Amino acid sequence: MRQSTLFSSTLRESPADAEAASHKLLLRAGYIRQLAAGVYAYLPLGLRVLGKLERIVREEMDRAGAQELLMPALQPAELWRASGRYDVYGPELIRLKDRQEREFALGPTHEEVVAELFRNEISSYRRLPVTVYQVQTKYRDERRPRFGLLRGREFLMKDAYSFDASWEGLDASYRGMYEAYLRIFERCGLRFRAVEADAGAIGGEGGSHEFMALADIGEDTIVACTHCAQAANVERAASGIDRQPADGGGSTTLEKRRTPNVRTIEQLSRFLGAAPSRLMKTLVYAADGEPVAVLVRGDHEVNEIKLKRSLGVERLELADAATVEAVTGAPVGFAGPVGLPIPVFVDDAVARMPSGVVGGNEADMHWIGVVPGRDFPVERTGDVRNAAEGETCPHCREGELRFHRGIEVGHVFKLGTKYSAAGGATVADAEGKETPVIMGCYGIGISRLLAAVAEQRHDERGLAWPASIAPYRAHIVPVAMRDETQRSLAEAMYATLLRHGVEALLDDRDERAGVKFADSELIGVPVRIVVGKHAAEGNVEWVDRATGERTVVPKEEALARLIGNDESFR
RNA sequence: CGAGACGUGGCUCAGCUUGGUAGAGCGCUUGCUUCGGGAGCAAGAGGUCGCAGGUUCGAAUCCUGUCGUCUCGACCA
Numbered sequence: 299m300r301q302s303t304l305f306s307s308t309l310r311e312s313p314a315d316a317e318a319a320s321h322k323l324l325l326r327a328g329y330i331r332q333l334a335a336g337v338y339a340y341l342p343l344g345l346r347v348l349g350k351l352e353r354i355v356r357e358e359m360d361r362a363g364a365q366e367l368l369m370p371a372l373q374p375a376e377l378w379r380a381s382g383r384y385d386v387y388g389p390e391l392i393r394l395k396d397r398q399e400r401e402f403a404l405g406p407t408h409e410e411v412v413a414e415l416f417r418n419e420i421s422s423y424r425r426l427p428v429t430v431y432q433v434q435t436k437y438r439d440e441r442r443p444r445f446g447l448l449r450g451r452e453f454l455m456k457d458a459y460s461f462d463a464s465w466e467g468l469d470a471s472y473r474g475m476y477e478a479y480l481r482i483f484e485r486c487g488l489r490f491r492a493v494e495a496d497a498g499a500i501g502g503e504g505g506s507h508e509f510m511a512l513a514d515i516g517e518d519t520i521v522a523c524t525h526c527a528q529a530a531n532v533e534r535a536a537s538g539i540d541r542q543p544a545d546g547g548g549s550t551t552l553e554k555r556r557t558p559n560v561r562t563i564e565q566l567s568r569f570l571g572a573a574p575s576r577l578m579k580t581l582v583y584a585a586d587g588e589p590v591a592v593l594v595r596g597d598h599e600v601n602e603i604k605l606k607r608s609l610g611v612e613r614l615e616l617a618d619a620a621t622v623e624a625v626t627g628a629p630v631g632f633a634g635p636v637g638l639p640i641p642v643f644v645d646d647a648v649a650r651m652p653s654g655v656v657g658g659n660e661a662d663m664h665w666i667g668v669v670p671g672r673d674f675p676v677e678r679t680g681d682v683r684n685a686a687e688g689e690t691c692p693h694c695r696e697g698e699l700r701f702h703r704g705i706e707v708g709h710v711f712k713l714g715t716k717y718s719a720a721g722g723a724t725v726a727d728a729e730g731k732e733t734p735v736i737m738g739c740y741g742i743g744i745s746r747l748l749a750a751v752a753e754q755r756h757d758e759r760g761l762a763w764p765a766s767i768a769p770y771r772a773h774i775v776p777v778a779m780r781d782e783t784q785r786s787l788a789e790a791m792y793a794t795l796l797r798h799g800v801e802a803l804l805d806d807r808d809e810r811a812g813v814k815f816a817d818s819e820l821i822g823v824p825v826r827i828v829v830g831k832h833a834a835e836g837n838v839e840w841v842d843r844a845t846g847e848r849t850v851v852p853k854e855e856a857l858a859r860l861i862g863n864d865e866s867f868r
Numbered sequence: 869c870g871a872g873a874c875g876u877g878g879c880u881c882a883g884c885u886u887g888g889u890a891g892a893g894c895g896c897u898u899g900c901u902u903c904g905g906g907a908g909c910a911a912g913a914g915g916u917c918g919c920a921g922g923u924u925c926g927a928a929u930c931c932u933g934u935c936g937u938c939u940c941g942a943c944c945a
């Protein structure tokens with residue numbers, strides 16, 4: 299590509315709307331342009347990177363035995379009604395009507411469609427297992443699109459679906475995809491971690507893993523052990539073992555204390571001179587509409603996903619102030635389990651406390667010396683809080699739990715029969731009996747992956763792509779196009795690279811050296827070949843974008859390195 | 869969805885408080901000079917000031933509504 303004819307141009311300043319590094323740089327370097335909130339156009343440079351990512355994904359999917367197909371983004375509402383998700387999915391599902399007032403949705407995912415296809419194509423267990431995949435644009439009307447490509451409303455996704463006759467078969471299919479994902483993210487030059495995950499709205503009975511790109515801007519928190527391989531999304535991670543001594547030393551004599559205007563844990567801690575870990579927090583939730591109380595230690599946070607799972611309910615939200623006051627008979631801030639007329643669920647860490655301080659269910663009053671079980675009935679105990687940093691790993695009991703931020707670039711699920719049962723996707727088993735097929739689903743956010751790599755591979759000057767996904771392999775930069783020696787050498791090298799199938803970008807613009815170098819570093823092609831003052835001797839500069847390392851080499855050597863082994867430099 | 873902020877040439881912004889008919893830098897065009905780290909000089913082009921109402925002799929500026937965008941939160945494969 300001749301840079302003089304490149305469609306996009308670089309921006310000297312970041313557009314004011316951009317916040318994330320990847321967003322700013324992708325805009326400035328001319329990879330993407332925004333069209334609406336969470337909706338982006340890919341300019342030629344951006345599309346090249348996207349294409350590279352797609353190719354890697356396709357190669358690994360094919361290698362894992364998956365077959366590519368393409369399903370429609372426009373999907374009849376009936377399909378979504380049948381699975382029960384038309385209403386459950388909520389406003390994130392973009393709904394529209396055709397001229398006949400027939401209802402459609404723009405696909406945020408394709409479990410329904412693929413189950414429908416399967417139902418009509420395959421009816422015998424003898425044709426299993428089978429896995430299909432597609433690379434396709436998805437639509438999700440996010441409440442809050444942000445950070446450019448990291449959370450868009452229209453985005454490119456690879457989704458795959460496996461069909462098996464048995465759970466053992468699903469395990470094998472899942473393992474195959476999991477391993478393909480490891481290869482894909484490695485090939486993309488991503489620093490990532492595979493973690494245990496919660497299956498969320500996509501649901502299903504089996505396990506689930508997320509592939510997290512490590513980045514501070516990530517919206518997910520990963521809980522990882524310093525000693526063993528255990529790592530999980532905080533949504534799912536088992537709480538660690540607390541270093542806190544179990545005997546505590548607090549009074550176990552139940553006693554009511556006047557605590558005027560003390561509503562928060564912080565205030566209570568200060569008022570009583572007791573650490574938050576000696577206090578108990580009572581939260582009232584509406585669980586499928588029914589009020590329940592949850593008790594966690596003052597220094598802990600309720601994990602609503604774990605709580606939801608533990609309660610076995612569909613909907614869970616904090617009760618509103620009116621409900622709290624009706625249930626406790628006290629203003630918000632004084633709720634406590636003693637004498638509470640609703641079921642009380644107790645976190646494991648609270649259950650281990652010899653005694654604690656709780657709200658009095660009466661304005662300006664708290665109980666101290668409260669013992670769970672003795673002073674109030676415990677409906678059930680369980681792990682319903684977030685793991686905390688620094689706790690001992692509950693798995694190996696050796697290491698410490700550490701938190702990391704991550705961007706979810708891939709997610710694999712064992713779905714089981716949730717969609718096949720609803721969609722009538724069954725096969726005849728060996729006895730000729732119809733049974734729902736066992737499904738898995740596997741997603742990679744390709745456009746998000748692009749942004750995640752940009753998030754990890756950049757410096758103050760611009761992007762620095764890994765060779766495997768860079769828009770070009772080499773950026774040929776003649777310092778002065780007017781110098782005939784430089785110009786003809788640069789042109790000759792460019793032609794040679796193209797002839798050997800090496801993608802090259804030639805900066806043939808009549809710009810000053812500073813402009814060319816700055817643009818080159820912004821665009822981030824892995825290798826820059828500077829054709830300058832050494833051109834007369836047939837030498838060029840080889841500049842590594844990522845390290846900044848520069849060496850003067852004969853032009854033949856530079857060409858040989860680029861043509862000979864494409865993958866050898868990074 | 870709750871809260872906050874912002875919409876002025878392609879980009880970054882000033883002007884708005886105190887209404888008087890639109891500015892700067894970057895980018896773009898042309899010419900001359902310069903030429904290995906975002907050049908200098910000169911001359912140009914480019915804007916219904918998001919949109920719609922209202923107030924006023926007069927609105928980028930004041931008022932109302934509306935649309936859009938961003939940030940924080942809530943929520944969420």
